[in-house]
Amino acid sequence: MSGDIRLAILGCGEITKxxxxxxxxxxxxxxTLWLIDxxxxxxxxxxxxxRLDCQISADYKTxxxxxxxxxxxxxxxxxxxxxxxxxxxxxHLLCEKPLATTAADARACCEAAEKKAVLLAVGxxxxxxxxxxxxxxxxxxxxxxxxxxYDWPYGGVxxxxxxxxFYFSRTLAGGGAxxxxxxxxxxxxxxxxxxxxxxxxxxxxxxxxIEANAILDLRxxxxxxxxxxxxxxxRTYPLRNRLLIRGSKAQAEIxxxxxxxxxxxxxxxxxxxxxxxxxxxxxxxxxxxxQLDNFIQSIRGNQKLESxxxxxxxxxxxxxxxxxxxxxIPEPWSDIARPxxxxx
Amino acid sequence: MKWRDRTIFVTGATGFIGGRVCERLVxxxxxxxxxxxHSPHKAARIARLPIELLPGSLLDRxxxxxxxxDAKVVIHCGLGNARGIVRGTENLLAVxxxxxxxxxxxxxxxxxxxxxxxxxxxxxDAPVHSTGDDYxxxxxxxxxxxxxxxxxxxxxxxxxxxxxxxxxxxxxxxLVQSLRQNTVALIDGGRGACxxxxxxxxxxxxxxxxxxxxxxxxxxxxxxxxxVTWGDFIRAHATMLGVSVPxxxxxxxxxxxxYKQQPGLLTGSVKATAQVLRSRQFREMLMQVPLTQKxxxxxxxxxxxxxxxxxxxxxxxIGVRRPAAAERATVPIPDAVDFATQxxxxxxxxDKARKVLGYEPRILSSQGLALVEQWMRHAKYI
Numbered sequence: 001m002s003g004d005i006r007l008a009i010l011g012c013g014e015i016t017k018x019x020x021x022x023x024x025x026x027x028x029x030x031x032t033l034w035l036i037d038x039x040x041x042x043x044x045x046x047x048x049x050x051r052l053d054c055q056i057s058a059d060y061k062t063x064x065x066x067x068x069x070x071x072x073x074x075x076x077x078x079x080x081x082x083x084x085x086x087x088x089x090x091x092h093l094l095c096e097k098p099l100a101t102t103a104a105d106a107r108a109c110c111e112a113a114e115k116k117a118v119l120l121a122v123g124x125x126x127x128x129x130x131x132x133x134x135x136x137x138x139x140x141x142x143x144x145x146x147x148x149x150y151d152w153p154y155g156g157v158x159x160x161x162x163x164x165x166f167y168f169s170r171t172l173a174g175g176g177a178x179x180x181x182x183x184x185x186x187x188x189x190x191x192x193x194x195x196x197x198x199x200x201x202x203x204x205x206x207x208x209x210i211e212a213n214a215i216l217d218l219r220x221x222x223x224x225x226x227x228x229x230x231x232x233x234x235r236t237y238p239l240r241n242r243l244l245i246r247g248s249k250a251q252a253e254i255x256x257x258x259x260x261x262x263x264x265x266x267x268x269x270x271x272x273x274x275x276x277x278x279x280x281x282x283x284x285x286x287x288x289x290x291q292l293d294n295f296i297q298s299i300r301g302n303q304k305l306e307s308x309x310x311x312x313x314x315x316x317x318x319x320x321x322x323x324x325x326x327x328x329i330p331e332p333w334s335d336i337a338r339p340x341x342x343x344x
Numbered sequence: 345m346k347w348r349d350r351t352i353f354v355t356g357a358t359g360f361i362g363g364r365v366c367e368r369l370v371x372x373x374x375x376x377x378x379x380x381x382h383s384p385h386k387a388a389r390i391a392r393l394p395i396e397l398l399p400g401s402l403l404d405r406x407x408x409x410x411x412x413x414d415a416k417v418v419i420h421c422g423l424g425n426a427r428g429i430v431r432g433t434e435n436l437l438a439v440x441x442x443x444x445x446x447x448x449x450x451x452x453x454x455x456x457x458x459x460x461x462x463x464x465x466x467x468x469d470a471p472v473h474s475t476g477d478d479y480x481x482x483x484x485x486x487x488x489x490x491x492x493x494x495x496x497x498x499x500x501x502x503x504x505x506x507x508x509x510x511x512x513x514x515x516x517x518x519l520v521q522s523l524r525q526n527t528v529a530l531i532d533g534g535r536g537a538c539x540x541x542x543x544x545x546x547x548x549x550x551x552x553x554x555x556x557x558x559x560x561x562x563x564x565x566x567x568x569x570x571x572v573t574w575g576d577f578i579r580a581h582a583t584m585l586g587v588s589v590p591x592x593x594x595x596x597x598x599x600x601x602x603y604k605q606q607p608g609l610l611t612g613s614v615k616a617t618a619q620v621l622r623s624r625q626f627r628e629m630l631m632q633v634p635l636t637q638k639x640x641x642x643x644x645x646x647x648x649x650x651x652x653x654x655x656x657x658x659x660x661x662i663g664v665r666r667p668a669a670a671e672r673a674t675v676p677i678p679d680a681v682d683f684a685t686q687x688x689x690x691x692x693x694x695d696k697a698r699k700v701l702g703y704e705p706r707i708l709s710s711q712g713l714a715l716v717e718q719w720m721r722h723a724k725y726i
Binding site: 335336 | 368386389391393511723724
């Protein structure tokens with residue numbers, strides 16, 4: 001730990017274990033590192049697992065005055081209240097997605113951060129895959145011709161071993177698959193194609209508020225004109241997990257197995273040809289490392305935040321609108337109750 | 345019994361049958377549903393429902409007491425590991441007895457007669473003997489625990505479905521995957537008895553057991569009541585995938601002969617160890633050790649420098665000879681469990697369920713398979 005930034009990671013669950021902590025452990029900008037969890041032994045175990053010499057605490061309130069920056073990796077419902085406390089303490093924030101469970105809370109975080117002049121970054125680590133940068137370049141260069149639409153199925157059988165199990169509590173999670181990894185898809189789509197001007201939203205929530213599947217038909221209006229597409233997220237079905245963008249001249253695909261590449265497919269000489277694009281000299285570090293680096297460089301004034309609170313807010317506003325106008329996904333195989341008179 | 349007014353406790357709720365039980369309880373407007381959740385990350389399907397999810401384990405009585413709460417009806421679909429089947433059922437029965445549960449539906453299986461049920465096991469009163477299969481024998485032991493509690497006064501019902509299929513069932517998702525990989529062969533033309541049980545037919549039977557006090561103390565086979573064969577079931581899935589060519593076939597004699605040729609425990613273990621040692625994953629791990637990296641790189645480099653003929657010679661000396669093309673099986677060989685399951689000839693009778701419960705399979709197998717197809721298309725399995 002040779003750097004100058006005093007960083008605390010709050011919440012020692014799965015995302016910290018696999019993402020934030022491995023990044024922080026090797027980032028040269030970190031001077032002092034705190035691991036905070038209401039269960040201090042969990043924090044201690046994590047530190048030992050990574051053989052880290054760091055400070056441990058069960059109480060973030062006492063740590064806030066001693067740090068420059070905080071990564072908030074608590075369950076969703078605790079994002080906004082803790083964000084506000086950290087902001088008021090003058091601490092720069094990198095909040096795990098979603099920034100808050102309601103648009104009102106997300107806006108309050110953005111406004112407070114602006115007023116207090118602290119950075120509010122949001123954990124959209126998928127912005128740090130190479131294809132996120134490559135796609136707007138090829139669209140701008142006209143590789144695809146006119147953009148006709150997109151299709152983005154994303155999901156699999158849920159296997160996230162959350163330490164708190166908050167994912168399936170409406171109170172703690174604030175929503176289901178859409179608010180969970182749906183935010184990643186919407187964040188990227190809005191960034192590439194512009195604001196959503198029209199949508200149709202369906203999910204399979206039967207009344208708990210925790211959908212396992214969501215289907216969004218979206219229309220954007222941005223610099224490439226009006227573009228329609230479908231995004232689908234699932235916690236129960238193994239979907240194809242690839243983004244396909246259809247253009248008048250070619251198709252672009254971001255494959256799930258290697259999101260640092262972008263595949264262009266087009267017809268040439270009567271047959272389909274493809275080329276795989278990559279960014280030259282793209283660092284072989286994790287997206288969490290790149291995200292943390294962007295946060296630290298932004299604190300130092302060397303870079304601009306890749307994903308800030310205001311950008312996260314527009315996604316949460318869209319999700320809130322989706323939930324407000326939801327329709328049930330038709331499930332004819334499910335809606336089989338016993339016919340009247342079946343009971344003897 | 346007016347079960348809709350009672351709190352209902354479901355175990356195995358994150359599984360295929362228990363998950364559908366929870367959905368159907370919601371559709372039936374059951375009052376309160378409490379679902380035991382052992383592995384929270386598997387709860388995505390039931391987390392959609394307006395029911396209570398309670399953490400706990402069948403192997404931990406205290407957690408069961410808390411999860412059961414004031415429930416007066418138990419639908420026990422929980423399974424767990426081999427130990428969980430018996431111990432978990434005993435624990436749940438004990439906790440249910442303490443709590444004054446009024447009806448306990450125990451989800452057993454027709455496999456208590458073994459994966460290949462013997463002739464004569466068509467009706468519920470046929471004697472059940474040890475089969476030598478852990479799953480089957482433990483399911484029978486769990487039945488005995490339920491029967492014993494029934495004799496002590498608790499209203500228990502045992503259901504024995506067979507091949508339960510429907511949306512989310514691994515029977516279908518695995519089968520389409522195997523069909524895609526061309527690893528499915530019809531054994532003896534696919535004439536084995538399949539005993540399909542569409543999941544909603546099974547749940548109709550559960551509800552009838554709750555409606556009907558005459559169910560108490562009884563054991564019932566529950567199937568679709570049709571003579572569906574494995575050939576019918578497998579071909580229906582092939583059709584869903586658009587496979588029009590006839591499926592490969594293999595006789596049970598050929599399969600038995602194949603297994604007879606397989607090495608015994610010791611030889612098999614030695615060969616399997618050799619297989620692990622020469623697997624790519626093992627080599628990659630081994631290559632992380634600097635000294636072995638140096639030695640093995642040299643050895644592999646030397647091997648690669650030999651002619652193909654000499655390489656085969658060396659491989660055969662160290663027991664890693666690759667089978668020649670002619671030696672490789674052209675027809676897929678079913679694994680031992682599939683073989684045992686698909687070669688039974690017994691169709692279980694549902695006469696008792698019809699007579700005592702008024703059970704009548706509402707979804708025909710053709711309708712059930714059509715619903716499965718609809719679901720698999722939606723879920724992008726096909």
